[in-house]
Amino acid sequence: MISYALKRLLSTIPVLWIAVTVCFFVLRLAPGGPFDGERPLPPAILKNLAAHYNLDKPLTEQYLIYVGNVLQGDLGPSFINEDFSVTEQLMIGVPYTFTVASLAIILAVIVGVAAGCLGAIYQNKMPDYAIGFVILTGLVLPNFLIAPILQLVFGVKLGWLPVAGWGDGSPRNLVLPVIVLMLPHAARISRLMRGSIIEVMNANYIRTARAKGIGPRLTVMRHAIKPALMPVVSYLGPAAGYLLTGSLVVESVFGLPGIGKYFITAALNRDYGMVLGTVIFYMVLIIILNLVVDITYAFLDPKVRTR
Amino acid sequence: MTAPLLEFKDYSVHFATPEGDVPAVGRLNLSIKPGERLAIVGESGSGKSQTFLGALGLLARNGKTSGEANFEGRNMVGMRAADLDTIRGSAVTMVFQDPMTALNPVLRISRQLTEIVEVHTGATNAEASRQALGMLAKVGIPDPEKRFNVYPHELSGGMRQRVVIAMALLNRPKLLIADEPTTALDVTVQAQILDLFRNLTSELGAALVIITHDMGVVAGIADRVGVMYGGRLVEEAPVDDIFENPQHPYTRALLSSIPRPDRPVSEMQAIPGRPPNLLRLPQGCAFNPRCPARTDLCVTARPELLPMGVGRRSACFNPVGTNVEVAA
Amino acid sequence: MTALTPRRDDFAADLEAEALTGKARSLTGDALARFLRNKAAMVSVVVLVLLILAALLGPYVLPFDYETPDWSAFRAPPSWESGHYLGTDQNGRDLMARVLHGTRVSLAVALIATLVSVFIGVLYGAVSGYIGGRIDSAMMRFVDIMYALPYILFVILLMVIFGRNVYLLFAAIGALEWLTMARIVRGQTLSIKEREFVEAARAAGQTRFKIIRKHIIPNLAGPVVIYAALTIPEIIATESFLSYLGFGVQEPLTSLGTLIAEGTEVLEILPWLLLGPGFVLVTLLLSLLFIGDGLRDAFDPKDR
Numbered sequence: 001m002i003s004y005a006l007k008r009l010l011s012t013i014p015v016l017w018i019a020v021t022v023c024f025f026v027l028r029l030a031p032g033g034p035f036d037g038e039r040p041l042p043p044a045i046l047k048n049l050a051a052h053y054n055l056d057k058p059l060t061e062q063y064l065i066y067v068g069n070v071l072q073g074d075l076g077p078s079f080i081n082e083d084f085s086v087t088e089q090l091m092i093g094v095p096y097t098f099t100v101a102s103l104a105i106i107l108a109v110i111v112g113v114a115a116g117c118l119g120a121i122y123q124n125k126m127p128d129y130a131i132g133f134v135i136l137t138g139l140v141l142p143n144f145l146i147a148p149i150l151q152l153v154f155g156v157k158l159g160w161l162p163v164a165g166w167g168d169g170s171p172r173n174l175v176l177p178v179i180v181l182m183l184p185h186a187a188r189i190s191r192l193m194r195g196s197i198i199e200v201m202n203a204n205y206i207r208t209a210r211a212k213g214i215g216p217r218l219t220v221m222r223h224a225i226k227p228a229l230m231p232v233v234s235y236l237g238p239a240a241g242y243l244l245t246g247s248l249v250v251e252s253v254f255g256l257p258g259i260g261k262y263f264i265t266a267a268l269n270r271d272y273g274m275v276l277g278t279v280i281f282y283m284v285l286i287i288i289l290n291l292v293v294d295i296t297y298a299f300l301d302p303k304v305r306t307r
Numbered sequence: 308m309t310a311p312l313l314e315f316k317d318y319s320v321h322f323a324t325p326e327g328d329v330p331a332v333g334r335l336n337l338s339i340k341p342g343e344r345l346a347i348v349g350e351s352g353s354g355k356s357q358t359f360l361g362a363l364g365l366l367a368r369n370g371k372t373s374g375e376a377n378f379e380g381r382n383m384v385g386m387r388a389a390d391l392d393t394i395r396g397s398a399v400t401m402v403f404q405d406p407m408t409a410l411n412p413v414l415r416i417s418r419q420l421t422e423i424v425e426v427h428t429g430a431t432n433a434e435a436s437r438q439a440l441g442m443l444a445k446v447g448i449p450d451p452e453k454r455f456n457v458y459p460h461e462l463s464g465g466m467r468q469r470v471v472i473a474m475a476l477l478n479r480p481k482l483l484i485a486d487e488p489t490t491a492l493d494v495t496v497q498a499q500i501l502d503l504f505r506n507l508t509s510e511l512g513a514a515l516v517i518i519t520h521d522m523g524v525v526a527g528i529a530d531r532v533g534v535m536y537g538g539r540l541v542e543e544a545p546v547d548d549i550f551e552n553p554q555h556p557y558t559r560a561l562l563s564s565i566p567r568p569d570r571p572v573s574e575m576q577a578i579p580g581r582p583p584n585l586l587r588l589p590q591g592c593a594f595n596p597r598c599p600a601r602t603d604l605c606v607t608a609r610p611e612l613l614p615m616g617v618g619r620r621s622a623c624f625n626p627v628g629t630n631v632e633v634a635a
Numbered sequence: 636m637t638a639l640t641p642r643r644d645d646f647a648a649d650l651e652a653e654a655l656t657g658k659a660r661s662l663t664g665d666a667l668a669r670f671l672r673n674k675a676a677m678v679s680v681v682v683l684v685l686l687i688l689a690a691l692l693g694p695y696v697l698p699f700d701y702e703t704p705d706w707s708a709f710r711a712p713p714s715w716e717s718g719h720y721l722g723t724d725q726n727g728r729d730l731m732a733r734v735l736h737g738t739r740v741s742l743a744v745a746l747i748a749t750l751v752s753v754f755i756g757v758l759y760g761a762v763s764g765y766i767g768g769r770i771d772s773a774m775m776r777f778v779d780i781m782y783a784l785p786y787i788l789f790v791i792l793l794m795v796i797f798g799r800n801v802y803l804l805f806a807a808i809g810a811l812e813w814l815t816m817a818r819i820v821r822g823q824t825l826s827i828k829e830r831e832f833v834e835a836a837r838a839a840g841q842t843r844f845k846i847i848r849k850h851i852i853p854n855l856a857g858p859v860v861i862y863a864a865l866t867i868p869e870i871i872a873t874e875s876f877l878s879y880l881g882f883g884v885q886e887p888l889t890s891l892g893t894l895i896a897e898g899t900e901v902l903e904i905l906p907w908l909l910l911g912p913g914f915v916l917v918t919l920l921l922s923l924l925f926i927g928d929g930l931r932d933a934f935d936p937k938d939r
Contacts, residue, residue, distance in 0.1 A: 015780045026792065140920045142872055144879045144892075145913045148899040156903060204408040207365055211403075212474065213396030214426045216388065222422070226413045245787045248880065253899070263788075267795045268881055275795050279788045286785050302413055302458040325672075 001305045005295050012287050017067075019283045023276050024066050075277030086277030089262055096166060097258035100250065101243050103178045105236070108185035113232065115186070116193020123198065131190070138187030143246055147180045147253040164255040177254045181246050185239055189232055196228040203227075226300070233300060237293035241286045310380075311338035312482055312514050313362070313399075318374035318384070320354065320361040320538075329585045331357040333538045334374070336612065341481065344508070344515045346529035346546070348522065348561070352582050354538035355518045359484045363401060364391045378482070397427040400475035404487040406467035410459035416470050417455045420477065427478050442473040446503055465496040469503070476507055483508055484516045489524060501527050522565050526550065531618075534558045537583040537593030540612055544619040554615055554626040556598045592623070600625040669933040676929025679922035686919060690738040699729035701736040702887060713907050722907040724897065730911050733889060738915055740890045744805055745870045749863050751809025752870075756816025757859060761847050763817070764824025775821065778814050786811045787873065794882045804883055808873055812866050819862050820855055827854050861930045868923040875916060891916045 069075075075086040115131050122128045154176060155163030167173040200206060201224060209223045244260075251260035259278060266274035298304040320332035332354040339345055349355045360366050362376040362383050376383045378394060395401075403409045410419060417436065420443075424435035436455070443451035446469040459467055468488065475483055485504060489497040505528050508515045517528060525532055525546065532549045534542040534557065542555040553559040560578045580597035589595055595605040604624050612622040670676060694700060699719070704727035713722040713730075721730035763774040790807045827833065828851065836846050871891075877883035878892030891912045898909030 015784075018780065019784060136921065136924070140868075140917055140924060142875055142879075142895075142916065142920075144876065144899070145895060145909075145916065148902050148909060149913075152902050152906070202367075204403065204405060205411040208403060208409045208471070208474075209411065211363060211365055211395055211401045212423045212426075213392040213394065214422055215392050218422065218426065222418075223411050223414065227411070241785045244785060245876075249876070252880070263791075264880060267791055270795060272795070275792055279785075279792050282785050282788055300413075303460050306458060306461060 001298065004298050004304055008291060008294055008298075012291050015287060016284060019287075020067060020070055020280060021063075023280055024063055026276070070280060075273075075280060086274050089274065090259055090278065090281055093257055093259040093262050096256050097244075097247055097251065097260060100174060100177050100181060100256065100258065101247055103174065104182035105185065105239065105243060107178060108182040108189055108239075109232070109236075111182070111186040112189025113193050113229070115190035116195075117197060119190065119194040120197035120201070123194075128194075135187045135190050138183040139191075141183075143180050143184065144249045144253065146183065147176070147250065150176050150180060151253070164253070166256050177250050177256060180253075181243065181250045184246070185242065188239075189235060192231050192235055193228065196231045197224065200224045200228045230297065230300065233293065233297050237290040240289035240293070244282055244286065309340055311377075312341045312379065313339040314375070314377045315358070315362075316375040316377065318358070318362075318376050319372065320357045320366065321371050321373070322367070323369045323371070327586050330588070331370075331538055331585065332361065335540055337533060337540060337543070339482065339514055339516060342509075342512050342514055344505075344517070344528060344530045346517045346519060346525040346532045347535060348519060348525060348532060349535035350520060350582055352585065353535040355535045356486050358535075359401065359486070359516065359518065363395055363399065363484075364388060365401075393427075396423050397478040398480055399482045399484065400478070400480040402468075402471050402475050402483065402485040402488050405491050406464050406471055407491070409471050410467055412459055415456050415458055416462070420470070420474055423474055424477050438477060439473070442477050443470070445507065446470075446473045446476075447499065448473075465492055465500070468492060468496075468500060472500070472503060472507070476511065479511055480513055482514045482516065484518070486518045487520070488517070490519070490521070497524075498527075504528060522550075522562060534561070537588060538585060539593060539622065540620075541594065541622045542620065543612070544616070544621075548616070548619060552627075554619065554621040555594075555623050556600050556625075556627060557594045559627050560597075560599075600627070666933040670929050673925075673929040673932065675925045679925035679929075682918065683922045683926065686738065686915070686922070687742065690735050690742060693732065693735035693739075697729070697732050697735070699732045701732040701889065702728060704728055710905055712905075713911075721911040722905070724905070724908055725901065730908060733894060734891070734912050734915050737889045737891045737894050737912060738919070740884055740888055741871055741874055741892070741916075741919075744801075744808065744874045744884070744890070745867050747805040748809040748812070748870045748874070749867055751806060752812035752816055752866065753859060753863055755809065756813035757820050757852060757855060759813065760817035760820025760822075761824050761851050761855065764821035765828055765843065765847050765851060767825075767828075771821070775818075778817055781814055787876070790877065791880075791882050794877070801884060801888065804874070804877070808870055808877075811873065812870060815866075816859070816862055819858055823855050823858055824851050827851055861927075864923070864930050865927040868920045868927065871916075871923070872920060891919075 073087055075090070115135065119128045119131045119135075151163050154161045161175050162173050165173060206219060206223060209219045214222075247258060248260040248264055250256070251258045252264050255261075259281070263275065263278045265271075266278065315335045315337045318332065318335040318337075319330065322329040322331055335358060347355045347358070357366065357370070361370065361372040362378075364383070364386070366372070372384045374384060378399060381394075383391065383394070410416065417439065420439035421432055421435035424430050424438055425432065428435075430438070440451050440455060443455070448454060448466060448469055454462070454466075459470075462470065468491075472488075483504075488504070489500050492500060501524065504515060504517070515528075517524060519525060529546045532542075532544060532546050533540055534549075534555060536557050542549070542553070542558050544554070549558060550562065553562055557578075560576070563576045564578055578597055583589070583593050583596075589606070591604070591606045591608050592598070592601075592610055595601045598605065600623075602625060608624075610622045610624050612620045615621045615626060699705065705719070705723060706727060708717055708719060708723050709727040710725055711717060711719055711723045711727075713720055719729050719731065721734060723729055724733070759774065759778075763771045790811065793803065793807055833846060833850055836850055841849075874883055874890060875892030875895065878890045879896045881896070884890040884893055894912035895909060895916065898905070898912060902909050
C-alpha cells in the first residue's frame with residue numbers, strides 16, 4: 001500500500017513538470033505576446049513582465065527561474081491587471097469556487113448513489129424507468145442550457161431564489177449554481193452505481209452469500225455495497241476535472257467571483273499571463289485530486305492494500 | 308424405508324429467453340436419502356446444476372421452478388425467500404465450482420465464515436470465530452489463526468476451496484451439495500478435497516450430492532449415481548452397477564469415452580453428434596440423434612424413467628443388455 | 636447504460652441457450668438483431684436522420700437564410716403565418732434558418748473532429764499495440780499523462796493564444812478525444828496480433844507497417860465505430876460549450892452553442908431564441924446517446 005502510494009506520488013512529478021514546461025514554451029511562442037514586441041502593452045505591465053520573466057537572461061535561466069517561481073506558488077504577473085499578480089487574483093477566487101464545487105460533488109455522490117441503488121432495486125420496473133429518464137436529462141442537457149432556464153423559472157418567474165450573484169454568501173445564492181454543477185455528475189454516478197450494483201449482484205460471491213441464507217439485507221449491505229461503490233470512487237478523479245470545467249460556465253452564468261470567472265474574463269481579454277497561470281493552477285489541482293482519489297481507491301481495494 | 312431427505316417430484320426448471328422458453332430441467336423425479344452420497348453426472352447443459360440451484364432459489368432472474376422439491380417434507384418450490392433463508396446455509400449448504408470467485412474479495416474470510424454461524428444460530432462473534440477456527444483446522448488449513456483475518460486473494464485456489472467447504476459445514480448441514488467442486492483445482496489437490504468431502508460428511512451424517520462430469524470423481528466418492536441428459540434423468544443406479552453394467556446408451560457412451568489405463572486407447576470412443584438444443588428438443592428421446600441403439604419408437608416417443616433392476620431406473624426403450632428384467 | 640436497454644440479467648440464460656443451440660450466429664448478425672430490437676435506438680436513428688436531412692436541405696426549402704435580416708419582422712415570436720416558424724432575433728434574422736445552419740456547423744465540426752480523433756487514435760494505438768514492449772509502455776505512459784490534464788482548458792489556452800479559427804477548433808477537439816480511442820485500439824491490437832493470419836503475414840516477411848495497415852487496422856473496425864459513435868455527442872457538447880463561452884465558432888458562422896449564448900442574454904423577453912437551438916441540441920444529443928448505447932449493448936450485452 002505504502003509503496004503504491006509512493007509510486008503514484010512519484011509518477012505525478014514528471015506529469016506536472018511536463019505541463020509546466022509546455023506552458024512556459026507556449027507563452028514564449030504566443031504571437032502578439034510581450035515576447036515578440038508586436039502588441040504594445042502599457043508600460044507598467046511591461047515593467048512587471050520584464051522583472052518577472054527576466055527577459056534579459058538566457059533562455060535556460062529564464063526557464064529555471066520560472067519553474068522555481070511556480071514551485072513557490074508565484075504564477076507571474078497579469079498582462080492586463082497591473083496591480084494584482086495572477087496568484088493574487090486566483091487566491092481571491094478560490095474560496096468561492098471551492099465552496100460551490102465541494103457542495104456539488106458531495107450532493108452529486110449522495111443523490112447519484114441513492115438514485116443508482118433505487119434503479120437497481122426496481123430494475124426494469126416503473127421507478128427504474130422514471131429515474132432513468134431524469135438521469136438522461138441530467139446527462140444530456142448542457143449546463144449552459146439548464147442554468148438560464150432554471151434562472152428564469154426559479155429566479156424570475158417564481159422569485160424563489162436569487163438569479164445570480166454571491167450576495168451575502170447565504171445558502172440561497174448557492175442553490176442554483178450547485179444544482180446546475182452537480183446534475184451531470186449525479187447522473188453519471190447514478191448510472192455507474194446502478195450498473196455496478198447489477199453487475200455485483202450477478203457475481204458468484206453474491207450467489208455464495210445468498211446460498212448461505214444470510215438474508216437480503218446483509219447480502220446487500222455487507223457484500224454488495226462496497227464492491228459496487230468502487231467504480232464510483234474511481235469516477236471521482238475525472239469528476240474533479242469535469243467539475244472545474246463545469247464551474248467555468250456556472251460561475252459565468254451565475255456571476256460568482258470564482259476562479260472560473262477570472263479565467264473566462266482573462267481569456268476573452270487575451271490576458272495571456274492570467275490564462276496561463278490559471279491553467280497551471282487548474283492542472284496542479286486536478287493532478288493532486290486525482291492522486292488523492294487513486295490512493296483512496298487503492299486503500300479500499302484489498303488486493304492493493306495488502307501488497 | 309427411511310423418508311427421503313430431499314425429494315423432487317415432477318420438478319422442472321425453465322428460463323425465459325428472447326428466443327423462447329428453455330426447459331433446463333424437465334419433470335424430474337428423484338429422491339435423496341439422509342446420509343447417502345449421490346453423484347449427478349452429465350455434460351454442460353444437462354441441467355444438473357440448475358436442478359439444485361433452482362431448489363435453493365438461486366436461479367438467474369429469468370429462471371422459474373415448478374413442481375415439488377421437498378426438503379424434509381417442505382416444498383422449496385415457490386417458498387418465500389425468508390423461509391428459504393432458514394434452510395440455506397444451515398440444513399442445506401452448497402459449494403460452488405470456482406473457488407476464485409466464490410468468496411467476496413473485499414471481505415476477510417473470518418467475516419465470511421463467522422457470519423453464517425451468527426445469522427443462523429445467533430452466536431456471538433467470539434463464539435462463531437471459535438467454531439470457524441476449529442472448522443478451518445478440520446478442513447486442513449495449516450495455522451488457521453494466522454490465516455483467519457486474510458482476504459481471499461491471499462490464499463491459493465485449493466485453500467479457498469477449503470474455506471468454502473468449511474463455510475458449508477459450519478452449521479452441521481443435513482445435505483451438502485457440491486457443484487463441480489474439484490473441476491477448477493489441480494489434480495493433486497482434487498483427491499485431497501474429495502477426501503475432505505467424504506470424511507467430513509460422514510462424520511456429520513450428512514447427505515452429499517456431488518455434481519460432476521468427471522467419472523473419476525464419481526468412482527471415488529459416490530454410493531449412487533444419477534445420469535442426466537437434456538434436462539432429464541436418464542439413469543439412476545448404485546455406483547458399481549453404473550460402472551460394470553450401464554443400461555442407458557448414453558451412460559455407456561460416457562464410460563467408453565473416458566481413457567482408462569486398463570483399456571487400449573483404440574477402444575475409446577467419443578460420442579458422435581452434439582449436445583441437444585434445449586429450445587428444440589426432439590419429440591422422442593433426447594439422446595436419439597446420437598444413439599447407436601435408436602429405433603423408430605425412440606424418435607417419436609419419450610421413454611419414461613422406469614425401474615429396471617434392483618435399485619435401478621433407466622429411461623430407455625432399448626437398454627444395454629436386454630436380458631435385464633423390467634421390475635413390475 | 637440506461638433503463639431502456641435490453642436486460643442484462645438475461646445474459647446468463649442467453650449464454651446458456653446459445654451454447655446449447657449449437658447454432659453459430661455471426662457476430663455482426665447477432666449484434667444487428669439486438670440493435671434493431673432496441674426501440675429507443677431505432678427511434679433515435681429516425682430522429683437523427685430527420686434532423687440531418689433538415690439541416691442539409693434547410694437552405695433549399697426555407698424562404699429565409701441565416702443572415703439576412705427580415706426588416707418586417709424584428710424580434711418576432713414564432714408564428715405559422717409569417718413563415719418564421721421559430722421566430723426571429725434582434726436583427727430580424729430567421730431563427731429556424733439560423734438553427735439549421737448552426738446544426739450543420741456543429742455536425743460538421745463533430746464529423747471532422749471525430750475523423751481527426753479516429754485517425755490519430757487508431758494510428759497511435761495500433762502502432763503502440765503492435766510494436767509492444769518498451770515503446771508501447773512509453774507510448775501508453777504518454778497517454779496516461781495526457782489523460783490527467785484538463786484538456787478543455789488547454790484548448791481554450793490555444794484558442795486564446797493562436798486565435799480562433801474553425802480549423803484549429805476541429806483539430807483541437809479531435810485532439811481531445813484521441814486518447815481513449817488510442818487505448819481501445821491498442822487493446823484490440825494486442826489481441827489481434829496474436830491471431831494466426833498475422834503470424835502468417837509475419838512469416839511471409841511483410842514489414843511491420845504493412846501488417847499494421849493491411850491486417851490489424853481493418854479488424855479494428857467494430858470497436859472503433861462504436862467508440863466513435865459514443866464520442867460524437869461528447870464532441871458536440873464540447874464544441875457547444877466552447878462556442879457558448881465565445882471560444883468556438885466565430886461570426887459569420889454560427890453554431891448551436893453560440894445561438895444558445897445569444898439566446899441566454901435575452902431569455903426573459905425573447906425566450907424562443909434560447910429554446911429553439913436548445914431543443915435541437917438536446918434532441919441531437921439524446922438521439923446520439925441512445926444510438927451509442929444501443930450499439931454498445933448490441934456488441935457487448937454484458938457491458939464494460
